[in-house]
Amino acid sequence: MESAYKFTEYRYRFLKETKNISSANSRTSTKSHEKAPRDGGLSKTEQNFLESIRNDAVRRKETIKDIVLKCSAVSFDVYIDEIKRLSWENSKLREELQRKDHVMDRKVNEEKQQARIISQKNEQIKKISQEVEKTRSELKKVKTGVNKEIDQPKKSKKGRSTSNRRKREEILEIPVLPENTRNDQQAKEAHDIFFYDIPKYWSEDDVRTNLMKIGTVYRLQIRGQYKYKTVKAKIALNENFEKTFLDGHFSICISKNFIRWYDAKLGLKGRQERDQWQTVRDLTNEEMESIKKGNTYDFTKKLQQTSKTAFIKIIKITKNWKVIGYFKNLKEMGEAVEDSCTQGDINRVWLVRNKKTIYKDGDAKIETKKLHEKKIVQEKETATDNRTNPPL
Structure with missing residues (x-):
């Protein structure tokens, strides 16, 4: 309120006016008429x-001087109050203006930061896409070279001995409990x-013992695969399972x-359709060391939680x-691929x-015949291991 009059200054101005x-009424100057009440x-x-x-x-017998001075004092108080009100309103307007300026500055900064983040991500995606395209091109070259080597033994397919083929193991059927569905309600509700x-090193007793942890087992059919076992069981599951x-x-x-x-009702085609959304990648050296030092269970559990x-x-x-990821649908698989990029x-x-995923071992650029033959054998073994498990 530095611009406000002091009382003595105000009183002088008031008396003068x-x-x-x-x-x-006695003077006709233009200035006087402008100041007169309109x-x-x-x-x-x-x-x-x-x-x-x-x-x-009249009652107090006040003089004109007293009346004018009182009017001057009252007018000064009104003037001061009005100055305070205007100052308060001005302060509020200034605060509101500062707040809006702050909000605008923050929005501008956020937009700039968002633009920088988008630009950085675009650069990362571009770089990764280039690496993926390069890797795809190299794999295509390797695949072309391997196919040329595979074409040669195909000509003598009829005369090839089948002694090298891996024989499918027979189905081992193990009745566990007698089935009497007429009197046993639990047996009626059992699922196939x-x-x-299932780990290949599990014996028949291990399979039966472990499956009994989740319910009552009535019948087991076990077939050994390359590194795993496939089991068909008639089992009445516990409540939680x-x-x-x-x-x-x-x-x-x-x-x-x-x-x-x-569910055995799905059939082979149903099981294949459920497993169709798959992704694959190589484990890094750090991840392989983590599994070797710890155990596969902890690593798998953590990766499953973080990779959706x-x-x-x-x-x-x-x-x-390698690590293979299975997904429930195309959307979840697509989101996981985008997140990994x-x-x-x-x-x-x-x-x-x-089904045509290539698993290569060693330097793909070595063109010697001996290494090509080794790759052919490995590819066959890999295809056998990763082929969808056959029905029992």
């Missing part, structure tokens, strides 16, 4: 105020379920082993171990897997 107004009409209330003031002044990825099975969960964990399970997969499978068939690490990018 009052004198000019009172002598307006509207001399008073409302009834205002007239009552003046009459009351006049009566009080396929279990995939019954709910998990009916809710459509992709797999279960038994004795720290992740195992896929399927329904099931994770570790393949230890080449120099660089934004990590900035080409070694952790998921690739969509199909």
Whole structure:
């Protein structure tokens, strides 16, 4: 309030202006007329105020001097109050303006930061896409070279001995409990379920013992695969596992082993359709060391939680171990692939897997005949291991 009058200054100005107004009738200057009241009409209330003031002044026998000085003091108080009100309003307006400026600055900064982040991500995606395209081109060259070598033995296919083919193991059927569905309500509610990825080193007793942890087993059919066993069981699941099975969960964990399970009613085609959304990538050296120092269960559990997969499978068939991710649908698989591309690490990018996925071991650029023959054998073994498990 530095611009406000002091009382003595205000009183001087008030008396001076009052004198000019009172002598307006005797002078005809333009300045006097401009300062004279334009509207001399008073409302009834205002007239009552003046009459009351006049009566009080007559009663107290106040002089003109006293009346004018009182008017000056009252006018000064009104002036001060008005100055305070205007100052308060001005302060509020200034605060509001500062707040809006701050909000605008923050939005501008956020937009700039968002633009920088988008630009950085675009650069990362571009770089990763270039690496992926380069890798795809190299794999295509390797595949072309391998196919040329494969074409030669195909000519003598009819005369080739079948002694080198891996013989399918026979189905081992193990009745566990007698089935009497007439009197046993639990047996009536039992499911026929396929279990995939059961460890090959589990004996028949191990299979029966571990499956009995999740329910009552009535019948088992076991067939050994290359590195795993496939089991078809008639089993009445415990309450918790019954709910998990009916809710459509992709797999279960038994004795720290992740195992896929399927309703036998699906048939082979149904099981293949459920497993069609797969991705694959090489494990990094750091991840392989983590598994060797710890255990496959902890690594698989952690990776399954962070990668949004329904099931994770570790393949230890080449120099660089593989990890296969199973997803419930195309959308979840696509999201996982996109997320892996934004990590900035080409070694952790998921690739969509199909039956023609190539697993190479060693330097793909070595063109000697001996190494090509070795790759052909490895490819056959890999195809056998990763082929969808046949029906029992």
